Amino acid sequence: MTPNLLDMGRLRAVLARHPRLVDAGLVVPLAVITGPAALRGAGVAAWLCFGLVHAPIVWRRRWPVPVFWAVFGLAILAGLVVGVRVEGLYPEAVVAVAVYTVARYAPRRQLIPIVVAIELPALVVFIMDGPHWTALGFVTSALAATVLLGITVRTRRAYLAELEERARRLERERDQQAQIAVAAERARIARDMHDIVAHNLAVMVALADGAAFTATASPERAADTMHTVAATGREALGEMRRVLGLLREEGAGRTPQPGLDGLDALVERVRAAGVRVALTVDGVPGDWGAGAGLAVYRIVQEALTNTLKHAGPEASAHVQLRYRDGAAEVEIIDDGGQRVAAPAVAGGHGLTGMAERTAAYGGDVTAGPREGAPGWRVYARLRFDDGAAA
Incomplete structure:
Protein backbone atom coordinates (compact mmCIF):
# COMPACT_ATOMS: atom_id res chain seq x y z
CA MET A 1 0.00 0.00 0.00
CA THR A 2 1.46 3.36 -1.01
CA PRO A 3 1.80 6.18 1.56
CA ASN A 4 -0.79 8.30 -0.24
CA LEU A 5 -3.38 5.53 -0.14
CA LEU A 6 -2.54 4.88 3.52
CA ASP A 7 -2.99 8.56 4.41
CA MET A 8 -6.25 8.75 2.48
CA GLY A 9 -7.51 5.65 4.26
CA ARG A 10 -6.69 7.13 7.65
CA LEU A 11 -8.35 10.42 6.73
CA ARG A 12 -11.50 8.63 5.60
CA ALA A 13 -11.56 6.64 8.85
CA VAL A 14 -11.23 9.81 10.95
CA LEU A 15 -13.95 11.60 9.00
CA ALA A 16 -16.24 8.57 9.28
CA ARG A 17 -15.85 8.63 13.06
CA HIS A 18 -16.54 12.40 13.23
CA PRO A 19 -19.28 13.23 10.70
CA ARG A 20 -20.13 16.46 12.49
CA LEU A 21 -16.68 17.81 11.66
CA VAL A 22 -17.40 17.12 8.00
CA ASP A 23 -20.73 18.93 8.21
CA ALA A 24 -19.14 21.84 10.05
CA GLY A 25 -16.53 21.98 7.30
CA LEU A 26 -19.32 22.06 4.73
CA VAL A 27 -20.71 25.24 6.26
CA VAL A 28 -17.51 27.16 5.52
CA PRO A 29 -17.44 26.80 1.69
CA LEU A 30 -21.21 27.16 1.63
CA ALA A 31 -20.96 30.50 3.43
CA VAL A 32 -18.07 31.58 1.19
CA ILE A 33 -20.16 30.90 -1.92
CA THR A 34 -23.35 32.55 -0.73
CA GLY A 35 -21.91 35.29 1.49
CA PRO A 36 -20.54 37.94 -0.93
CA ALA A 37 -23.84 38.62 -2.66
CA ALA A 38 -25.97 38.19 0.47
CA LEU A 39 -23.92 40.37 2.83
CA ARG A 40 -22.84 43.17 0.52
CA GLY A 41 -23.73 46.34 2.40
CA ALA A 42 -25.66 44.39 5.02
CA GLY A 43 -26.07 45.37 8.64
CA VAL A 44 -25.73 43.46 11.88
CA ALA A 45 -29.19 41.88 11.60
CA ALA A 46 -28.41 40.46 8.15
CA TRP A 47 -25.12 39.01 9.38
CA LEU A 48 -26.86 37.43 12.37
CA CYS A 49 -29.61 35.92 10.20
CA PHE A 50 -27.01 34.67 7.73
CA GLY A 51 -25.20 32.79 10.48
CA LEU A 52 -28.41 31.39 11.97
CA VAL A 53 -29.55 30.00 8.60
CA HIS A 54 -26.25 28.18 8.07
CA ALA A 55 -25.76 26.92 11.65
CA PRO A 56 -28.21 23.95 11.63
CA ILE A 57 -26.26 22.31 8.76
CA VAL A 58 -23.71 21.15 11.34
CA TRP A 59 -26.30 18.62 12.66
CA ARG A 60 -27.80 17.73 9.26
CA ARG A 61 -26.92 14.01 9.32
CA ARG A 62 -28.04 13.41 12.88
CA TRP A 63 -31.40 15.17 12.56
CA PRO A 64 -32.00 15.65 8.81
CA VAL A 65 -35.73 16.50 9.00
CA PRO A 66 -35.57 18.95 11.96
CA VAL A 67 -32.52 20.59 10.36
CA PHE A 68 -34.42 21.18 7.13
CA TRP A 69 -37.36 22.78 8.91
CA ALA A 70 -34.98 24.88 10.99
CA VAL A 71 -33.11 26.09 7.89
CA PHE A 72 -36.32 26.66 5.96
CA GLY A 73 -37.98 28.54 8.81
CA LEU A 74 -34.92 30.67 9.55
CA ALA A 75 -34.58 31.51 5.84
CA ILE A 76 -38.18 32.75 5.73
CA LEU A 77 -37.62 34.69 8.98
CA ALA A 78 -34.45 36.25 7.57
CA GLY A 79 -36.38 37.34 4.50
CA LEU A 80 -39.02 38.99 6.67
CA VAL A 81 -36.47 40.72 8.93
CA VAL A 82 -33.85 41.97 6.47
CA GLY A 83 -35.70 41.59 3.16
CA VAL A 84 -35.32 39.16 0.26
CA ARG A 85 -32.25 39.53 -1.97
CA VAL A 86 -32.44 38.13 -5.45
CA GLU A 87 -28.67 38.19 -6.03
CA GLY A 88 -26.56 35.11 -5.39
CA LEU A 89 -27.53 31.69 -4.07
CA TYR A 90 -28.58 32.63 -0.54
CA PRO A 91 -30.64 31.11 1.02
CA GLU A 92 -31.48 28.70 -1.82
CA ALA A 93 -28.14 26.84 -1.59
CA VAL A 94 -28.53 26.20 2.15
CA VAL A 95 -32.10 24.99 1.68
CA ALA A 96 -30.96 22.73 -1.17
CA VAL A 97 -28.33 21.13 1.07
CA ALA A 98 -30.99 20.51 3.73
CA VAL A 99 -33.34 18.97 1.15
CA TYR A 100 -30.56 16.72 -0.18
CA THR A 101 -29.79 15.57 3.36
CA VAL A 102 -33.42 14.54 3.94
CA ALA A 103 -33.47 12.62 0.65
CA ARG A 104 -30.14 10.99 1.50
CA TYR A 105 -30.67 9.99 5.15
CA ALA A 106 -34.36 10.27 6.13
CA PRO A 107 -37.33 8.02 5.19
CA ARG A 108 -38.78 8.93 1.81
CA ARG A 109 -42.19 9.71 3.24
CA GLN A 110 -40.58 12.70 4.97
CA LEU A 111 -39.94 14.25 1.56
CA ILE A 112 -43.62 14.79 0.74
CA PRO A 113 -44.34 17.65 3.19
CA ILE A 114 -40.94 19.19 2.36
CA VAL A 115 -41.62 19.24 -1.38
CA VAL A 116 -45.07 20.67 -0.76
CA ALA A 117 -43.68 23.33 1.59
CA ILE A 118 -41.25 24.53 -1.11
CA GLU A 119 -43.26 24.02 -4.28
CA LEU A 120 -46.63 25.38 -3.13
CA PRO A 121 -45.41 28.87 -2.11
CA ALA A 122 -43.35 29.08 -5.30
CA LEU A 123 -46.42 28.12 -7.34
CA VAL A 124 -48.54 30.80 -5.65
CA VAL A 125 -45.93 33.55 -5.89
CA PHE A 126 -44.80 32.97 -9.47
CA ILE A 127 -48.30 32.47 -10.88
CA MET A 128 -50.04 35.29 -9.02
CA ASP A 129 -47.22 37.74 -9.72
CA GLY A 130 -46.78 37.26 -13.41
CA PRO A 131 -47.05 34.47 -14.23
CA HIS A 132 -43.28 33.73 -14.26
CA TRP A 133 -43.14 30.27 -15.78
CA THR A 134 -39.38 30.31 -16.26
CA ALA A 135 -38.72 31.04 -12.59
CA LEU A 136 -41.27 28.43 -11.52
CA GLY A 137 -39.69 25.84 -13.83
CA PHE A 138 -36.25 26.62 -12.44
CA VAL A 139 -37.40 26.15 -8.85
CA THR A 140 -39.23 22.92 -9.69
CA SER A 141 -36.31 21.51 -11.68
CA ALA A 142 -33.77 22.39 -9.00
CA LEU A 143 -35.94 20.81 -6.31
CA ALA A 144 -36.48 17.64 -8.35
CA ALA A 145 -32.75 17.35 -9.16
CA THR A 146 -31.81 17.78 -5.50
CA VAL A 147 -34.27 15.14 -4.34
CA LEU A 148 -33.26 12.69 -7.06
CA LEU A 149 -29.56 13.19 -6.29
CA GLY A 150 -30.10 12.38 -2.62
CA ILE A 151 -32.18 9.29 -3.42
CA THR A 152 -29.63 8.09 -5.99
CA VAL A 153 -26.69 8.43 -3.61
CA ARG A 154 -28.68 6.70 -0.89
CA THR A 155 -29.57 3.79 -3.16
CA ARG A 156 -26.00 3.42 -4.37
CA ARG A 157 -24.57 3.44 -0.86
CA ALA A 158 -27.10 0.83 0.21
CA TYR A 159 -26.14 -1.32 -2.80
CA LEU A 160 -22.42 -1.09 -2.00
CA ALA A 161 -23.10 -1.83 1.68
CA GLU A 162 -25.03 -4.94 0.65
CA LEU A 163 -22.14 -6.08 -1.55
CA GLU A 164 -19.68 -5.59 1.31
CA GLU A 165 -21.93 -7.51 3.67
CA ARG A 166 -22.29 -10.29 1.11
CA ALA A 167 -18.50 -10.47 0.75
CA ARG A 168 -18.11 -10.68 4.54
CA ARG A 169 -20.80 -13.36 4.69
CA LEU A 170 -19.08 -15.37 1.96
CA GLU A 171 -15.79 -15.09 3.82
CA ARG A 172 -17.43 -16.37 7.00
CA GLU A 173 -19.03 -19.23 5.09
CA ARG A 174 -15.72 -20.03 3.44
CA ASP A 175 -13.99 -20.09 6.82
CA GLN A 176 -16.73 -22.33 8.21
CA GLN A 177 -16.43 -24.68 5.27
CA ALA A 178 -12.67 -24.74 5.74
CA GLN A 179 -13.10 -25.60 9.41
CA ILE A 180 -15.56 -28.37 8.52
CA ALA A 181 -13.13 -29.70 5.92
CA VAL A 182 -10.27 -29.63 8.43
CA ALA A 183 -12.39 -31.46 10.99
CA ALA A 184 -13.36 -34.10 8.42
CA GLU A 185 -9.74 -34.47 7.33
CA ARG A 186 -8.63 -34.91 10.93
CA ALA A 187 -11.27 -37.59 11.44
CA ARG A 188 -10.12 -39.39 8.31
CA ILE A 189 -6.48 -39.19 9.38
CA ALA A 190 -7.42 -40.49 12.82
CA ARG A 191 -9.17 -43.48 11.26
CA ASP A 192 -6.24 -44.20 8.95
CA MET A 193 -3.71 -43.86 11.74
CA HIS A 194 -5.76 -46.17 13.94
CA ASP A 195 -6.04 -48.78 11.22
CA ILE A 196 -2.36 -48.59 10.30
CA VAL A 197 -0.50 -47.77 13.48
CA ALA A 198 -2.65 -49.26 16.24
CA HIS A 199 -3.27 -52.56 14.48
CA ASN A 200 0.28 -53.13 13.28
CA LEU A 201 1.83 -52.03 16.55
CA ALA A 202 -0.47 -54.36 18.44
CA VAL A 203 0.62 -57.22 16.19
CA MET A 204 4.28 -56.31 16.56
CA VAL A 205 4.02 -56.12 20.37
CA ALA A 206 2.32 -59.50 20.54
CA LEU A 207 4.93 -61.08 18.27
CA ALA A 208 7.77 -59.51 20.21
CA ASP A 209 6.34 -60.85 23.48
CA GLY A 210 6.09 -64.29 21.95
CA ALA A 211 9.64 -64.11 20.66
CA ALA A 212 10.92 -63.07 24.07
CA PHE A 213 9.01 -65.94 25.72
CA THR A 214 10.40 -68.59 23.32
CA ALA A 215 13.90 -67.15 22.88
CA THR A 216 15.45 -69.46 25.51
CA ALA A 217 13.54 -72.63 24.73
CA SER A 218 13.40 -72.28 20.91
CA PRO A 219 15.82 -69.75 19.46
CA GLU A 220 14.98 -70.65 15.86
CA ARG A 221 11.28 -70.08 16.47
CA ALA A 222 12.04 -66.75 18.18
CA ALA A 223 14.16 -65.71 15.19
CA ASP A 224 11.33 -66.53 12.79
CA THR A 225 8.97 -64.54 14.96
CA MET A 226 11.28 -61.50 14.88
CA HIS A 227 11.46 -61.75 11.09
CA THR A 228 7.68 -61.55 11.13
CA VAL A 229 7.90 -58.49 13.40
CA ALA A 230 10.28 -56.83 10.94
CA ALA A 231 8.02 -57.61 7.99
CA THR A 232 5.01 -56.23 9.84
CA GLY A 233 6.95 -53.05 10.64
CA ARG A 234 7.99 -52.60 7.01
CA GLU A 235 4.39 -53.10 5.91
CA ALA A 236 3.18 -50.52 8.43
CA LEU A 237 5.88 -48.09 7.30
CA GLY A 238 4.81 -48.51 3.69
CA GLU A 239 1.19 -47.87 4.53
CA MET A 240 2.13 -44.78 6.53
CA ARG A 241 4.05 -43.42 3.56
CA ARG A 242 1.05 -43.99 1.32
CA VAL A 243 -1.20 -42.10 3.76
CA LEU A 244 1.21 -39.17 3.93
CA GLY A 245 1.46 -39.18 0.15
CA LEU A 246 -2.32 -38.96 -0.15
CA LEU A 247 -2.34 -36.03 2.27
CA ARG A 248 0.20 -34.18 0.13
CA GLU A 249 -1.74 -34.72 -3.10
CA GLU A 250 -4.31 -32.05 -3.97
CA GLY A 251 -7.85 -33.30 -3.64
CA ALA A 252 -6.94 -36.92 -2.93
CA GLY A 253 -9.74 -38.82 -1.27
CA ARG A 254 -12.06 -35.79 -1.25
CA THR A 255 -14.70 -34.17 -3.43
CA PRO A 256 -13.32 -33.50 -6.94
CA GLN A 257 -11.62 -30.10 -7.01
CA PRO A 258 -12.12 -27.50 -9.74
CA GLY A 259 -9.63 -27.15 -12.54
Missing part, protein backbone atom coordinates in the same frame (compact mmCIF):
# COMPACT_ATOMS: atom_id res chain seq x y z
CA LEU A 260 -9.09 -25.50 -15.90
CA ASP A 261 -12.53 -26.56 -17.10
CA GLY A 262 -14.09 -24.57 -14.24
CA LEU A 263 -12.56 -21.21 -15.18
CA ASP A 264 -15.48 -20.22 -17.40
CA ALA A 265 -17.95 -20.80 -14.57
CA LEU A 266 -15.68 -18.87 -12.17
CA VAL A 267 -15.54 -15.91 -14.55
CA GLU A 268 -19.31 -15.98 -14.97
CA ARG A 269 -19.82 -15.89 -11.19
CA VAL A 270 -17.54 -12.87 -10.87
CA ARG A 271 -19.34 -11.20 -13.76
CA ALA A 272 -22.65 -11.81 -12.00
CA ALA A 273 -21.24 -9.88 -9.02
CA GLY A 274 -20.70 -6.85 -11.26
CA VAL A 275 -17.05 -7.00 -12.33
CA ARG A 276 -16.53 -6.89 -16.10
CA VAL A 277 -14.16 -9.80 -16.72
CA ALA A 278 -12.56 -10.76 -20.00
CA LEU A 279 -10.89 -14.18 -20.38
CA THR A 280 -8.39 -14.94 -23.14
CA VAL A 281 -6.50 -18.19 -23.64
CA ASP A 282 -3.34 -18.61 -25.72
CA GLY A 283 -2.23 -22.16 -26.43
CA VAL A 284 -3.47 -25.56 -25.29
CA PRO A 285 -2.82 -26.98 -21.81
CA GLY A 286 -0.85 -30.16 -21.57
CA ASP A 287 -1.65 -33.34 -19.69
CA TRP A 288 -0.40 -31.93 -16.40
CA GLY A 289 -2.85 -33.54 -13.98
CA ALA A 290 -5.59 -32.30 -11.66
CA GLY A 291 -3.17 -30.60 -9.24
CA ALA A 292 -1.85 -28.27 -11.93
CA GLY A 293 -5.35 -27.29 -13.04
CA LEU A 294 -6.36 -26.64 -9.44
CA ALA A 295 -3.32 -24.38 -8.89
CA VAL A 296 -4.17 -22.23 -11.92
CA TYR A 297 -7.82 -22.11 -10.90
CA ARG A 298 -7.05 -21.00 -7.34
CA ILE A 299 -4.69 -18.25 -8.52
CA VAL A 300 -7.32 -16.81 -10.86
CA GLN A 301 -10.00 -17.17 -8.17
CA GLU A 302 -7.97 -15.34 -5.51
CA ALA A 303 -6.96 -12.53 -7.89
CA LEU A 304 -10.57 -11.93 -9.02
CA THR A 305 -11.75 -12.09 -5.40
CA ASN A 306 -9.25 -9.34 -4.50
CA THR A 307 -10.51 -7.29 -7.46
CA LEU A 308 -14.10 -7.60 -6.26
CA LYS A 309 -13.20 -6.80 -2.64
CA HIS A 310 -10.77 -3.93 -3.18
CA ALA A 311 -11.72 -2.40 -6.55
CA GLY A 312 -15.52 -2.68 -6.19
CA PRO A 313 -18.26 -4.22 -8.32
CA GLU A 314 -17.83 -1.72 -11.17
CA ALA A 315 -14.22 -2.59 -11.94
CA SER A 316 -12.94 -4.25 -15.11
CA ALA A 317 -10.52 -7.17 -15.13
CA HIS A 318 -8.69 -9.16 -17.77
CA VAL A 319 -7.59 -12.76 -17.22
CA GLN A 320 -5.01 -14.06 -19.70
CA LEU A 321 -3.77 -17.65 -19.74
CA ARG A 322 -0.76 -18.58 -21.87
CA TYR A 323 0.04 -22.28 -22.15
CA ARG A 324 3.49 -23.36 -23.31
CA ASP A 325 5.31 -26.67 -23.40
CA GLY A 326 5.56 -27.72 -19.78
CA ALA A 327 4.58 -24.30 -18.40
CA ALA A 328 1.68 -21.93 -17.91
CA GLU A 329 1.55 -18.16 -17.40
CA VAL A 330 -1.37 -16.58 -15.57
CA GLU A 331 -1.93 -12.81 -15.64
CA ILE A 332 -4.83 -10.96 -14.05
CA ILE A 333 -5.06 -7.17 -14.27
CA ASP A 334 -7.80 -4.77 -13.23
CA ASP A 335 -8.40 -1.06 -13.83
CA GLY A 336 -8.59 -0.15 -10.14
CA GLY A 337 -12.33 0.61 -10.12
CA GLN A 338 -13.18 2.31 -6.82
CA ARG A 339 -10.10 0.91 -5.10
CA VAL A 340 -9.21 2.89 -1.98
CA ALA A 341 -6.88 0.27 -0.53
CA ALA A 342 -4.68 -2.34 -2.14
CA PRO A 343 -4.21 -5.87 -0.85
CA ALA A 344 -0.94 -6.24 0.97
CA VAL A 345 1.77 -7.90 -1.10
CA ALA A 346 3.07 -9.73 1.96
CA GLY A 347 1.16 -11.14 4.89
CA GLY A 348 -2.18 -11.73 3.20
CA HIS A 349 -3.42 -15.31 3.22
CA GLY A 350 -4.57 -15.13 -0.41
CA LEU A 351 -1.27 -13.92 -1.85
CA THR A 352 0.62 -16.32 0.39
CA GLY A 353 -1.49 -19.16 -0.96
CA MET A 354 -0.76 -18.13 -4.55
CA ALA A 355 2.96 -18.02 -3.79
CA GLU A 356 2.85 -21.48 -2.24
CA ARG A 357 0.97 -22.96 -5.20
CA THR A 358 3.37 -21.50 -7.76
CA ALA A 359 6.41 -22.52 -5.69
CA ALA A 360 5.08 -26.09 -5.60
CA TYR A 361 5.39 -26.13 -9.40
CA GLY A 362 8.78 -24.45 -9.59
CA GLY A 363 7.38 -21.02 -10.41
CA ASP A 364 6.89 -17.62 -8.85
CA VAL A 365 4.21 -14.97 -8.51
CA THR A 366 4.30 -11.17 -8.44
CA ALA A 367 1.47 -8.88 -7.35
CA GLY A 368 1.33 -5.11 -7.15
CA PRO A 369 0.09 -1.86 -8.75
CA ARG A 370 0.32 -1.64 -12.52
CA GLU A 371 3.10 0.47 -13.96
CA GLY A 372 1.90 3.58 -15.75
CA ALA A 373 -1.79 2.77 -15.32
CA PRO A 374 -4.29 2.53 -12.47
CA GLY A 375 -5.21 -0.85 -11.11
CA TRP A 376 -3.58 -4.06 -9.86
CA ARG A 377 -1.65 -6.85 -11.60
CA VAL A 378 -1.04 -10.44 -10.60
CA TYR A 379 1.36 -12.53 -12.66
CA ALA A 380 2.26 -16.17 -12.01
CA ARG A 381 4.37 -18.63 -13.95
CA LEU A 382 4.14 -22.37 -13.23
CA ARG A 383 6.33 -25.17 -14.61
CA PHE A 384 4.90 -28.64 -15.14
CA ASP A 385 7.89 -30.36 -16.72
CA ASP A 386 9.60 -33.28 -14.98
CA GLY A 387 11.06 -32.34 -11.61
CA ALA A 388 9.32 -28.97 -11.42
CA ALA A 389 6.77 -29.94 -8.80
CA ALA A 390 8.02 -30.03 -5.26
